[in-house]
Amino acid sequence: MALRITVIGAGYLGITHAAAMAELGFEVLGLDIDLDRVRALGEGRLPIYEPGLADLVHRHLAGGRDSTGRLRFTSEYEEAAEFGDLHFICVDTPQERTGFATDMSKVDRVVDTLGPLLRRPALVVGKSTVPVGSAGRLAARLAGLSPVGADAELAWNPEFLREGFAVADTLRPDRIVIGVAGDQAEKLLREVYAVPIANGVPLLVTDLATAELAKTAANAFLATKISFINAMAEICEAAGGDVVQLADSLGHDERIGRRFLQAGIGFGGGCLPKDIRGFLARADELGAASALGFLREIDSINMRRRTHMTELARAAVGGSLLGRRVAVLGAAFKPDSDDVRDSPALNIAGQLHLQGAQVTVFDPKGMDNARAAFPTLAYALSATEAVTGADVVLHLTEWSEFQELDPLRLGRVAGARRIIDGRNTLDPEAWREAGWWFRAMGRPTL
Numbered sequence: 001m002a003l004r005i006t007v008i009g010a011g012y013l014g015i016t017h018a019a020a021m022a023e024l025g026f027e028v029l030g031l032d033i034d035l036d037r038v039r040a041l042g043e044g045r046l047p048i049y050e051p052g053l054a055d056l057v058h059r060h061l062a063g064g065r066d067s068t069g070r071l072r073f074t075s076e077y078e079e080a081a082e083f084g085d086l087h088f089i090c091v092d093t094p095q096e097r098t099g100f101a102t103d104m105s106k107v108d109r110v111v112d113t114l115g116p117l118l119r120r121p122a123l124v125v126g127k128s129t130v131p132v133g134s135a136g137r138l139a140a141r142l143a144g145l146s147p148v149g150a151d152a153e154l155a156w157n158p159e160f161l162r163e164g165f166a167v168a169d170t171l172r173p174d175r176i177v178i179g180v181a182g183d184q185a186e187k188l189l190r191e192v193y194a195v196p197i198a199n200g201v202p203l204l205v206t207d208l209a210t211a212e213l214a215k216t217a218a219n220a221f222l223a224t225k226i227s228f229i230n231a232m233a234e235i236c237e238a239a240g241g242d243v244v245q246l247a248d249s250l251g252h253d254e255r256i257g258r259r260f261l262q263a264g265i266g267f268g269g270g271c272l273p274k275d276i277r278g279f280l281a282r283a284d285e286l287g288a289a290s291a292l293g294f295l296r297e298i299d300s301i302n303m304r305r306r307t308h309m310t311e312l313a314r315a316a317v318g319g320s321l322l323g324r325r326v327a328v329l330g331a332a333f334k335p336d337s338d339d340v341r342d343s344p345a346l347n348i349a350g351q352l353h354l355q356g357a358q359v360t361v362f363d364p365k366g367m368d369n370a371r372a373a374f375p376t377l378a379y380a381l382s383a384t385e386a387v388t389g390a391d392v393v394l395h396l397t398e399w400s401e402f403q404e405l406d407p408l409r410l411g412r413v414a415g416a417r418r419i420i421d422g423r424n425t426l427d428p429e430a431w432r433e434a435g436w437w438f439r440a441m442g443r444p445t446l
């Protein structure tokens, strides 16, 4: 009989993982403590925007027309404990409110709630991003809590998906890492991932600690690569170079590669910023703080990008933002997502607002989340409406629809033809030809 899988936590990671498991042929029960979320999902309404995910959910949701019926959602832990052979933990692990450390309370709560309900052998598989050492701690806790003792096993299977590409990244990942403490866990996880493994996706079987580190090290490396090119952008601005050409040049070196060398306002989102901070805090706890000291600098470089953009905006409007109208194109932390967690675009919009600017934001998908996070900003229904009457336009999230904007047409409604490209993806020539003053980050002033 096919394995039955529960996925605990129905957010960006959990919904995607649950639907992908159903796509791979398993019976799946998604669980969340947010009742509105569970109800919405049960009715086929997705609480997040992720390209292709709604179709995947509809293809499998129980009760749907022409669906396989392999996917359901619940808020009942008893039901999940009864149902699952494997339980994937996909709850959030945010930054602690009072410091850099990772807040593990939700993962702990999952183990504490599920553990005592497990009355038959089961494998609990952590996917949330956690500080190294958590899995070992949780394995002991689980065995102590569960009526079946050591037959409630724990493994770690970190997730590397990117928002905007979550479905493809889950069904065809670059690699699968499983951290296990025993043969049974490996056997079950090989069965879960049999299709991608048969399709050639590399599988790495490690101990628990290495699997946890595989995740935090990957995000630390990606953050480092972005901050490296943003440091080069600072140098380019000081020395008169062009960071886009510099990145192209570096990227041709196969040992370096062009990806993640896009200079601009830096990285945000629910993961890279909090993961490098959590990694720093954990290294400190382990007495190895000096090993990761460089991540502090990575973080500083990144945060400077946001301040730098506000300074560029202030300079563009003549030295004071007071009463100036600023159009902000983009609110999501990256295109093809509605996620505004630690979004550089919104952070910059908020800073400008605090400095007295009248800020109007437009984002193709992130408006509801942006309004909830920054209710004091003004929001427009389109890019054109945001730009109308603006003293300066800031391009802060590189949605494809912004790449296709017509500078001539926008020039007719803008208060002044000034634009700053915070992502280095717009075509400077096209804007300049349409009479715009165009400024990019780390590129010569045009």
Ligand SMILES: NC(=O)C1=CN([C@@H]2O[C@H](COP(=O)(O)OP(=O)(O)OC[C@H]3O[C@@H](n4cnc5c(N)ncnc54)[C@H](O)[C@@H]3O)[C@@H](O)[C@H]2O)C=CC1
Residues within 6 Å of the ligand: 008, 009, 010, 011, 012, 013, 014, 031, 032, 033, 034, 037, 090, 091, 092, 093, 106, 109, 110, 127, 128, 129, 130, 159, 160, 161, 162, 163, 270, 271
């Ligand atoms: N968002 C992403 O692209 C990726 C996220 N991750 C990691 O995955 C984890 C989850 O991240 P997201 O999905 O973005 O978070 P999220 O905030 O979108 O979703 C978390 C969900 O867990 C639910 N939840 C919280 N406590 C619960 C509990 N005790 N029982 C059941 N459900 C509970 C929440 O209601 C929420 O729906 C984090 O550790 C994150 O670092 C890893 C790779 C990619």
Ligand SMILES: O=C(O)[C@H]1O[C@H](OP(=O)(O)OP(=O)(O)OC[C@H]2O[C@@H](n3ccc(=O)[nH]c3=O)[C@H](O)[C@@H]2O)[C@H](O)[C@@H](O)[C@@H]1O
Residues within 6 Å of the ligand: 129, 159, 160, 161, 162, 163, 164, 219, 222, 226, 259, 260, 261, 262, 263, 264, 265, 266, 267, 268, 269, 270, 271, 272, 333, 334
């Ligand atoms: O742990 C996670 O949650 C995920 O974090 C990132 O994925 P994600 O945050 O979805 O998005 P990225 O594409 O990594 O972009 C992160 C941020 O960096 C910025 N970025 C990215 C690339 C670049 O060259 N320059 C740059 O500023 C983006 O605009 C965005 O704000 C990782 O890429 C995933 O592998 C990982 O699973």
